Amino acid sequence: MTMSDGVPKKVRRSVWWRQFLLQGCWNYEGMQNVGFAYSILPALRHLYGGRPEELTKAVKRHLEYFNTQPSMGGVILGASVRIEERIAAGDADPRAIGTFKVGLMGSLGAIGDAFFWGALKPMASVAGAILALIHPFLGIAVLLLLFNGSHLSIRSHGYAAGLAGEESAVQYLKSAGFASRTEDRKIIAAILGGAWAGAVGSRTAYLFGGTTGSAGFFLVSVLTVHLLTVLFRKAVSPSEILLFLLIIGSLILWQ
């Protein structure tokens, strides 16, 4: 396939930028459907320029239900541009794109949720919170850099891999090693979380004074953290615990 019937660089870049608005019209019926159609629209306009009926059909197939982890959307978007190029050239069945997107969005959602929300965000958050105790701007800078370093690199590498075709997209997802990267970041997040608990705990213990007081306070802290973790696992929301504390606080003031 020559470059002439593919999508030019300028249009590809425009699609890349638009992926950041994937959730711009998130709704319960189609979820990221409008966002996806919006992102791929420049490519469709290029491919079906002068064929309005086919353009309408193409836009409609991208307005169907779609939902994945937003930062992983780039891979699917890139590969979808590639498949649309083939459909426009008559090399592929338009039905292939629906099968591909629906097949991929669930798994990529699972990979992305575990990596971004379950590992990378907690790690960046806790690193930022600890460093903010030293200086606020240091904390903010580290939080943003830690998260976005991985985030932006996955968005751009994923999109580029997708543009090179479905096989290359799958190859990228395999070689990116998400399972081990998720595991690593979870361990770092746990270590930093422990450091945070230790640091803030010792600050309170210092006020109690004395070795026995401090040791006692430490044991209570460990038990509290353990109990709360069990509650969170049982689907108790942090809001419920905080509201409970707010009520206790109000009762103390009432006395």
Next chain:
Amino acid sequence: MPLVLVRVDCRLIHGQVVETWLPHTGANCLLVANDDLAGNTCLRTVMELAVPPSIHVMFCRLGDVASSLAEIDRAGEKAILLCATFEDALRIHRTGVRFPALNVGNLHYATGKVEISPSVFFSPEDFDAVHCFCHSGIAVNVRATPFDAGTSYEPERK
């Protein structure tokens, strides 16, 4: 009985299944019954990447669920069976696979569908299928994750 959960979910393997149902049911095998996927290595590879390495993932055609389950039973594993639509679930049931309850996680919206929960929409055919399952003594419950209260359709007693 190797089956711990049978689930209808248009997204098949995704976060809710991996992060909530697998730990909740203690299953160590995911059986995905789908005719389109059985012939698509590309998508199967990506789905396998989404599941922790300790979980065994199997794909089969709708007609082969019974033999795949026999295989899982021989290996002594506990499995979650996933299919994409009610139609597929009915076809699996007709091949002789028996289960006491059917979980519905996600069925996406289309015009004319009725909202059951934020992520589940039923078409008239879906209601027929629910009726059919209830008639055969299978409870149908709509629940995205084990933490949701959910909506249940109880089987008819004879």
Next chain:
Amino acid sequence: MVWAFLLAAILGAIAYLDRTAAFQLMLHRPLVVATAMGAVFGNVYAGAQVGAVLELLYLARLPVGASIPPDDTGAAIFAGTASAFASSSVGLDMGSFAATLLLSVPCAELGKTVDRLVRRVNGRISALTLEAVERGDSQAVDHGLLAGVTLFALAGAVLTLVYAGAGMAAGKLLLPRFGPESRLDFAALLPVLPLIGAASVFSCSRTERTAPAFYLTMTAVFAATLFFRWMG
């Protein structure tokens, strides 16, 4: 003061956009938002201190699929504003610090409801977009998306004004009503709050291998920092 609120509304709208509709660059995290609100209302450090504690509180709730986690951005707008005002009215002592954080919880829940409402309206926008596209108007996709983004931004700006207003009221009017003794009573709750944050981080990063890592680091850091505090 009008200008400060206007600036807050703009920053809040950007933060809320970053939360769902656009970019996800983590500009919506409580540490960033509370510090920004602190800066707008006169005390960066007060905002950053509450922001650091708030940053971790709600991490246990993941935005998986269609489920919406508590609105920690909204909680941070309230708490950042309240702490900045409290620091100039009664001083940000441990009692007002704890009160600011706890009073922000209803904001996190209200934000969830508004978010759900916006997403319902977006459903209507999506249906209208589809209709227009069927008539052959592909431009409607651009307009539909713009409408969705605008709605998210407007809802964010309005929520910010409400939270910042409530924060000002809490910091300026509510907290000074309590004497130093009652604030000291409230301070007794403060040590628990960072521990909730730690548990929140731990519960989403927990695997068999991370549990010893968490508790060992906690012990080591506790002992080491306490030792240095005693040494002076």
